[in-house]
Amino acid sequence: MVVIGAGEAGARAAMALREQGFAGKITLVGDEPHGPYERPPLSKSALTDAPEPRATIILTPERQAEHGITHRSHTRVLAIDRAAHQIELADNEPLAYDRLLLATGASARRLSVEGADNALTLRTFDDARALRARLRPGQHVAIIGGGFIGLELAAAARARGAEVTLIELAPRLLARAVPADIAAILAARHATEGVRILTGTGIVHIETDANGHAIRLSTGERIACDAIVAGIGAVPETGLAARAGLAIDNGVAVDARLATEDPDIFAAGDCCSFPHALYGGRRLRLEAWRNAQDQGNAAAAGMLGSEEPYAAVPWFWSDQYDLTLQIAGLPDEGRETITRDLGDGARLDFHLAGDGRLVAASAVGPNGRIARDVRLAEMLIAKRATPDKAALADATVKLKGLLAG
Numbered sequence: 001m002v003v004i005g006a007g008e009a010g011a012r013a014a015m016a017l018r019e020q021g022f023a024g025k026i027t028l029v030g031d032e033p034h035g036p037y038e039r040p041p042l043s044k045s046a047l048t049d050a051p052e053p054r055a056t057i058i059l060t061p062e063r064q065a066e067h068g069i070t071h072r073s074h075t076r077v078l079a080i081d082r083a084a085h086q087i088e089l090a091d092n093e094p095l096a097y098d099r100l101l102l103a104t105g106a107s108a109r110r111l112s113v114e115g116a117d118n119a120l121t122l123r124t125f126d127d128a129r130a131l132r133a134r135l136r137p138g139q140h141v142a143i144i145g146g147g148f149i150g151l152e153l154a155a156a157a158r159a160r161g162a163e164v165t166l167i168e169l170a171p172r173l174l175a176r177a178v179p180a181d182i183a184a185i186l187a188a189r190h191a192t193e194g195v196r197i198l199t200g201t202g203i204v205h206i207e208t209d210a211n212g213h214a215i216r217l218s219t220g221e222r223i224a225c226d227a228i229v230a231g232i233g234a235v236p237e238t239g240l241a242a243r244a245g246l247a248i249d250n251g252v253a254v255d256a257r258l259a260t261e262d263p264d265i266f267a268a269g270d271c272c273s274f275p276h277a278l279y280g281g282r283r284l285r286l287e288a289w290r291n292a293q294d295q296g297n298a299a300a301a302g303m304l305g306s307e308e309p310y311a312a313v314p315w316f317w318s319d320q321y322d323l324t325l326q327i328a329g330l331p332d333e334g335r336e337t338i339t340r341d342l343g344d345g346a347r348l349d350f351h352l353a354g355d356g357r358l359v360a361a362s363a364v365g366p367n368g369r370i371a372r373d374v375r376l377a378e379m380l381i382a383k384r385a386t387p388d389k390a391a392l393a394d395a396t397v398k399l400k401g402l403l404a405g
């Protein structure tokens with residue numbers, strides 16, 4: 001078994017293959033120099049923890065030995081030869097496979113304006129280290145993009161005492177994935193923390209000289225700053241699959257078992273798109289930590305012959321200051337929103353489809369206050385429940401009780 005990409009999905013799949021009883025050889029190939037590590041801390045604690053950031057290793061050398069997994073770091077896979085059942089490595093002999101998993105993730109989308117080469121991005125541990133050095137009192141950081149990465153970065157930069165201007169092209173923050181009311185709560189908090197937020201604002205170009213950078217905005221304003229970071233989304237790593245002739249559809253296209261059209265090649269995590277049964281077979285590509293883990297497990301099962309479809313409820317979280325945001329399901333499938341006030345500044349929105357089915361829940365609140373309720377909402381979504389609307393709105397009605405109904 002060969003796994004390409006030693007990130008969350010790849011490392012999890014390698015472990016799962018062994019845990020699920022596979023006794024043969026498992027090789028995990030990745031192009032980064034580090035052991036497989038967690039990405040979520042890179043925009044959070046890795047930027048703020050003193051004295052030095054440390055990678056949170058998922059699969060330590062001890063666990064690799066225990067599970068009999070060979071991890072080849074620093075090794076880029078250049079091509080897949082499907083007919084010969086082998087992969088071509090940058091600096092080594094070809095490596096044969098019986099079953100192959102593509103867990104190549106995504107890379108940070110780059111700005112395309114003039115001067116964009118001077119903008120940093122945040123995807124890897126080395127990116128986080130480079131960025132962290134720029135977050136200091138007296139430094140002015142311009143963040144381009146008001147999505148999760150941009151906002152988490154803004155919170156971390158403020159925690160380190162840097163001045164922050166955040167520039168977003170859309171009329172509001174988190175426009176892609178988060179309902180407007182919840183996004184507004186986060187926007188208000190960032191403003192209170194001193195982040196200058198400019199929405200509906202484009203970048204014309206970036207100038208750089210010995211004194212630093214300046215961004216020319218679509219409004220005509222010129223913003224001088226010490227560092228620029230672009231958090232404008234991620235692009236799935238599909239090059240290998242495309243060159244091997246596999247179908248691409250906003251990611252490596254897989255079926256519900258995470259198999260590509262080649263029965264010996266699977267894909268998992270940020271790099272793939274898959275049909276989801278809960279949403280009428282709608283094809284999704286999720287850039288989310290839990291999805292990468294769950295799909296790693298599911299792909300391992302598929303590689304070992306399981307026919308079980310992947311059907312986990314999409315789930316995402318973000319931490320900014322003491323606030324946690326969690327989203328279960330797909331809010332854009334909802335036609336009606338019912339709000340439950342959880343107290344202590346915490347709020348949970350239920351999103352119902354036209355037929356009353358609960359399709360998503362989005363919540364924000366301090367200190368993990370929302371976690372338990374989102375977990376229960378997630379179980380209701382998985383059950384395809386059509387809960388009573390008055391009960392959803394009433395915080396004295398326990399969600400656990402609705403689950404039993």
Ligand SMILES: Cc1cc2nc3c(=O)[nH]c(=O)nc-3n(C[C@H](O)[C@H](O)[C@H](O)COP(=O)(O)OP(=O)(O)OC[C@H]3O[C@@H](n4cnc5c(N)ncnc54)[C@H](O)[C@@H]3O)c2cc1C
Nearest residue numbers: 005007008009031039040077104105269270287288289292
């Ligand atoms: C800064 C940051 C913060 C995040 N925060 C959150 C969060 O708060 N909550 C949440 O739910 N999700 C979060 N995520 C998303 C989550 O981390 C990702 O969804 C998850 O890491 C995806 O795992 P993956 O294994 O699919 O891809 P990755 O973790 O990207 O791993 C893919 C690996 O494959 C390697 N690779 C690619 N091509 C090749 C090749 N040809 N040869 C060899 N190796 C190759 C890459 O270098 C990489 O190491 C965050 C992501 C980032 C970047």
